[in-house]
Amino acid sequence: MASSQCLENPPTLSSTCGAGTVQEIAGLNTYVTGPSDSKLAILLVSDIFGYEAPLFRKLADKVAAAGFLVMAPDFFYGDPVDLSNPQFDRDAWRKVHTTDKGYEDAKPVIAALKSKGVSAIGAAGFCWGGRVAVKLASTDYIQAAVLLHPSRITVDDINEVKIPVAILGAEIDHITPVEQVKHFGEILSSKSEIDSLVKIFPGVSHGWTVKYKVEDESAVKSAEEAHEDMLNWFTKHVK
Numbered sequence: 001m002a003s004s005q006c007l008e009n010p011p012t013l014s015s016t017c018g019a020g021t022v023q024e025i026a027g028l029n030t031y032v033t034g035p036s037d038s039k040l041a042i043l044l045v046s047d048i049f050g051y052e053a054p055l056f057r058k059l060a061d062k063v064a065a066a067g068f069l070v071m072a073p074d075f076f077y078g079d080p081v082d083l084s085n086p087q088f089d090r091d092a093w094r095k096v097h098t099t100d101k102g103y104e105d106a107k108p109v110i111a112a113l114k115s116k117g118v119s120a121i122g123a124a125g126f127c128w129g130g131r132v133a134v135k136l137a138s139t140d141y142i143q144a145a146v147l148l149h150p151s152r153i154t155v156d157d158i159n160e161v162k163i164p165v166a167i168l169g170a171e172i173d174h175i176t177p178v179e180q181v182k183h184f185g186e187i188l189s190s191k192s193e194i195d196s197l198v199k200i201f202p203g204v205s206h207g208w209t210v211k212y213k214v215e216d217e218s219a220v221k222s223a224e225e226a227h228e229d230m231l232n233w234f235t236k237h238v239k
Helices: 054-065 090-096 099-115 128-136 155-159 178-189 217-237
Strands: 021-025 028-033 040-045 069-073 120-126 144-148 165-172 196-205
Touching (some): 028 054, 040 054, 054 069, 128 155, 178 196
Parallel strands (some): 120 144
C-alpha cells in the first residue's frame, strides 16, 4: 500500500454476494464458482480488500461462465483492509499479510485443484495479488498469469517469469506507473520463447478493474475491456 490509490473507492464487503459458494480449500475459505468438473481452473488473487468484494466476485462468476472452475481464496484469513475501523494500522497489516505468504498459501490451493483432476491453471492477481501471480509465473505450477494494476512488482520478478503473462496497467497509476509497465514489457519482449501482452488503459486509475463505480458508464466499459482481455488470455493459454 504505497499509495492512497490502493484505498480509493473501497468496496462494501458481503459474504453472500456472487453465484458461487464458499468452501474450505487447503485450509483457506475460498469463493468457488464455475463447473466443478472442469479440467481448466483459474485462481484469482484479490486486492487488499479481499475475496468478499462484490465486483471481484462478479468477475469470478464471469470467468466461470466461460467454462473455468474459479477459486478465489481468502488469503487474508478474515482480515482484509478495513478503512471503517479508526484503529486500523496499514503498516502493521502489511507486515502480517505479505505477498510472499500469499504465494506460499497459493501452492496448496493449486495442489488441491490438481488433485481434483484439473489439468491446466491460470492465475490473475489484482494490485496486492499481482505480486502473488507474478511469483507463481516464475514456476511451473500454473500455465498462464494476468497481472491487473499490480503493486510492488520488481524487475527481478519480471526477469523470473517463465510462462505466458499479460500485464494490464492503468494510465494513472502512482504505484506501478506507465513507464515501469512499459519497461516490464520490454523485458518480456526480449523473452522470445514466452508469449506476453502489455496494455495500458487510458484515462483510468490504479484498481479500475475491480473498484470501478457502477454508475460511471466509461469506467464500467474500461473495466469490462480489461476483463475480456484477461479472459481471452486464459482461453488462449489455459487449455
